[in-house]
Amino acid sequence: MAMMIPYGQRVTPDDRTTATRGLMRPRPSGRALRVTLAGLLAVWFALPLVPLLLWSVANRWSFPAVLPTEWGLDGLATALAQGGLPVFGRSFLLGLAVAAIATPLGALAARALTMGRVPAARLVSAILLAPLALPAFVAVMGLTIVLLRAQVPAPAAVLLLLVAAALPYTVYTMRVAYAAHDLAYEDEARTLGASPAHVLWRVHLPLVAPGLARAAFLAFLVGWSDYVVTVLVGGGTLVTLPLLVGSYAAGVGNDAVVAVLSLTAIVPPLLLLLALGRFGRRYPTARFAGPTASRSPKGSP
Amino acid sequence: MLETPGPGGALPTRPRASASGRLRALLFVAPAVLIAGFVVIGGIGVALVQSVGLMPLVGEAEFSLDAYTANADDLLTGLGLSLAIATASTVLSCVIGLTAAVIITQGRISGRVVAALSALTIPVPHLIGAAAIGLLVADSGLIPRALGLTPAQWPDLVGGPWWVAVVLEYTWKESAFVALVVAGVLATRVAQYDETAALLGASRARRLRHVVIPLARPAVIVSAVIIFVYTFGSYEVAWLLGRPYPEPLPVLAFRLFTSISLTSRPEAAAVAVVTTAVALIVVAIGMAALKRTPLWR
Numbered sequence: 138m139a140m141m142i143p144y145g146q147r148v149t150p151d152d153r154t155t156a157t158r159g160l161m162r163p164r165p166s167g168r169a170l171r172v173t174l175a176g177l178l179a180v181w182f183a184l185p186l187v188p189l190l191l192w193s194v195a196n197r198w199s200f201p202a203v204l205p206t207e208w209g210l211d212g213l214a215t216a217l218a219q220g221g222l223p224v225f226g227r228s229f230l231l232g233l234a235v236a237a238i239a240t241p242l243g244a245l246a247a248r249a250l251t252m253g254r255v256p257a258a259r260l261v262s263a264i265l266l267a268p269l270a271l272p273a274f275v276a277v278m279g280l281t282i283v284l285l286r287a288q289v290p291a292p293a294a295v296l297l298l299l300v301a302a303a304l305p306y307t308v309y310t311m312r313v314a315y316a317a318h319d320l321a322y323e324d325e326a327r328t329l330g331a332s333p334a335h336v337l338w339r340v341h342l343p344l345v346a347p348g349l350a351r352a353a354f355l356a357f358l359v360g361w362s363d364y365v366v367t368v369l370v371g372g373g374t375l376v377t378l379p380l381l382v383g384s385y386a387a388g389v390g391n392d393a394v395v396a397v398l399s400l401t402a403i404v405p406p407l408l409l410l411l412a413l414g415r416f417g418r419r420y421p422t423a424r425f426a427g428p429t430a431s432r433s434p435k436g437s438p
Numbered sequence: 439m440l441e442t443p444g445p446g447g448a449l450p451t452r453p454r455a456s457a458s459g460r461l462r463a464l465l466f467v468a469p470a471v472l473i474a475g476f477v478v479i480g481g482i483g484v485a486l487v488q489s490v491g492l493m494p495l496v497g498e499a500e501f502s503l504d505a506y507t508a509n510a511d512d513l514l515t516g517l518g519l520s521l522a523i524a525t526a527s528t529v530l531s532c533v534i535g536l537t538a539a540v541i542i543t544q545g546r547i548s549g550r551v552v553a554a555l556s557a558l559t560i561p562v563p564h565l566i567g568a569a570a571i572g573l574l575v576a577d578s579g580l581i582p583r584a585l586g587l588t589p590a591q592w593p594d595l596v597g598g599p600w601w602v603a604v605v606l607e608y609t610w611k612e613s614a615f616v617a618l619v620v621a622g623v624l625a626t627r628v629a630q631y632d633e634t635a636a637l638l639g640a641s642r643a644r645r646l647r648h649v650v651i652p653l654a655r656p657a658v659i660v661s662a663v664i665i666f667v668y669t670f671g672s673y674e675v676a677w678l679l680g681r682p683y684p685e686p687l688p689v690l691a692f693r694l695f696t697s698i699s700l701t702s703r704p705e706a707a708a709v710a711v712v713t714t715a716v717a718l719i720v721v722a723i724g725m726a727a728l729k730r731t732p733l734w735r
Contacts, residue, residue, distance in 0.1 A: 167642060171541060171544070171545050171548060172545075172548055174537060174541055175541050175545055175548030175549070175551060175552050176548075178534070178537065178538050178541060178552045178555075178556075179551055179552060179555050181534065181610070181613075182538075182552070182555040182556050182558065182559050182610070182613075182614060183555050183558070184574065185567065185570040185571055185574050185610055186558070186570060187574070187580060188570065188573035188574050188579065188580040189569075189570050189573065191580070192573060200578050200583070201583065201586070201588075202583065203583050203584055242469045242470040242473070243470060245466045245467070245469065245470065246466060246467040246469075246470035246471065248466060249462075249463040249464075249466030249467045250467065253459060253460075253462065253463030253466065254459055254460050254463050255460075255463045255464065255466075255467050256460060256463075256464065261467050261471055264471050264474050264475050264478065265467075265470055265471060265474050267474060267475075267478040268474055268477060268478055269664060269667070270667055270717055270718060270721045271477075271478050271481060271482065271671075271714060271717065272667070272668075272670065272671020272672070272688065272710075272713050272714065272717060273671065273672075273673075274671065274673055274688050274691055274692065274695075274710065274713075275481055275482065275485055275671065275710040275711075275713060275714050276477050276478070276481035277481075278481075278485055278488075278691065278695055278706055278707055278710045279480060279481035279482060279483065279484035279485035279488070279707070279710065280477065280480055280481050280484060282484065282488070282493070282495075282703075283480065283484055297473065297477070298477060300473055301473050301474050301476070301477035301478070302477075304470050304473065304474050305474075308470065358561055361563065362563030362564065362565070362566075363563075364563070364564070364565045364673070364674040365672075365673045365674060365688075365692075369692070369695065369696075379563050379565045379566070379674070382565055382566060382569055383565055383674060383678065386565075386568070386569040386572065386678055387678060392573060395569050395573070396569075396573065399566045399569050399570060402562075402563055402566045403561065403562050403563075403566060406561030407558065407561055409561075410557065410560070410561055
């Protein structure tokens with residue numbers, strides 16, 4: 138790649154820049170600008186979550202008041218009374234099911250695309266990315282009639298459509314993971330007499346585990362966040378958390394319930410994201426050094 | 439779950455293409471390709487066939503373009519509206535997200551704060567984001583309360599004529615997406631180039647203009663295409679925060695699809711076909727723009 142500095146520009150740093158301060162150290166004016174921008178961005182990203190937090194603990198919040206006029210957990214009580222727990226469980230299961238199917242399928246395809254010889258690889262990659270370019274409601278409107286005539290039950294149809302929507306993310310994430318994956322480790326294990334199953338469980342999967350975790354998280358999010366597929370295909374039989382939030386948010390005067398349900402929908406993926414961050418960082422030292430150092434593949438059957 | 443490749447199978451540096459290796463590769467990609475292909479090609483295909491009257495719920499199949507002409511006015515209005523919402527959301531998300539990405543990669547403490555808060559936004563479902571934006575900017579929301587404005591003094595952001603709340607929600611969520619993607623690219627590639635340019639005497643503004651932004655461009659283009667296609671074809675936010683009429687294309691399609699009249703299914707399919715066509719055109723434009731970037735190999 139060509140250097141980005143146009144030919145003929147002065148390329149020697151002048152003394153004022155280098156002598157008085159480090160090259161990359163910002164000037165005070167630049168620093169002030171950056172801190173201001175960072176502050177504005179922090180407000181931009183965090184502000185929409187503030188009314189959710191306040192409403193979730195407000196029993197009453199009459200209009201001109203800036204803070205809730207009566208604090209309490211009525212919103213939580215209503216959410217629980219309206220079947221919040223089973224709905225939460227159903228959403229979680231849907232997310233897990235999408236992740237459980239889309240992650241291995243994405244990993245298989247990514248491994249073949251990165252390392253094997255897939256015929257028409259460009260076409261295959263294009264098909265696997267295509268669900269990103271297709272609005273979800275189009276797939277639903279096209280396929281509902283087909284799936285209905287084939288008598289596929291609604292939950293299975295929802296799952297199929299969401300797995301397709303998740304595949305671009307899992308394939309892409311696993312392609313990145315496999316691009317950085319060194320097959321020599323697997324060859325080494327095989328040379329030392331490890332069986333294919335052993336290579337898979339002791340070498341291959343542990344090495345790509347952080348990628349698998351990232352892919353599974355994204356696939357989980359697809360199932361967890363979906364609204365339009367569940368509502369159109371499920372036809373109201375499959376009530377998930379976003380559907381419940383939608384039905385309350387469309388009405389008037391349910392702000393506390395909406396806030397509680399919304400926080401319920403935000404917290405689990407956030408915890409997963411935090412766990413993912415820790416897992417990704419801790420993995421290379423602690424997890425990996427343990428089993429490989431203590432156990433020789435030869436010694437096992 | 440995953441099989442390991444045989445001894446002859448895998449390394450890209452090995453030139454031999456054994457038949458069994460090809461077969462295994464084919465078996466590996468087959469399930470994912472079948473599912474994605476079935477949903478994408480099947481979805482578009484059946485929508486197309488339905489929209490021209492060849493797959494009616496009852497009665498004779500007969501080719502006609504009635505489904506496209508029946509709601510021509512609504513279709514055109516919806517198309518314009520959806521294009522406007524998607525364009526505004528995409529441009530704003532890219533500007534804010536790129537700024538956030540530069541702050542994340544260059545600031546120390548401020549960068550970490552912005553990175554954490556934008557990451558917080560990523561796992562929020564769009565419908566939840568819509569509910570949150572509603573509680574923030576509706577005429578009884580937190581902002582007019584904090585400013586001490588009555589509903590009469592506060593503009594109709596939710597359900598108003600300019601679809602402000604809808605664009606705000608998309609921009610809020612998607613600017614975090616742009617920040618995540620672009621900051622990832624900037625962190626890996628740009629650091630050395632930026633230092634080299636600084637060593638060669640480039641000023642801060644010049645480095646931003648000639649190093650950081652060109653290196654971020656491919657990532658910005660890819661995220662812009664994803665955001666545009668998503669916001670163009672997304673239903674729930676426009677439904678919750680928009681006004682009943684005019685309807686963006688997904689809302690129009692949804693209403694027709696769930697309506698009980700017999701002719702409305704093909705009409706919904708026609709709206710779906712138009713939406714898909716625009717999405718594919720945008721993807722094609724994005725690919726063309728990507729190939730013109732200096733980093734394209």
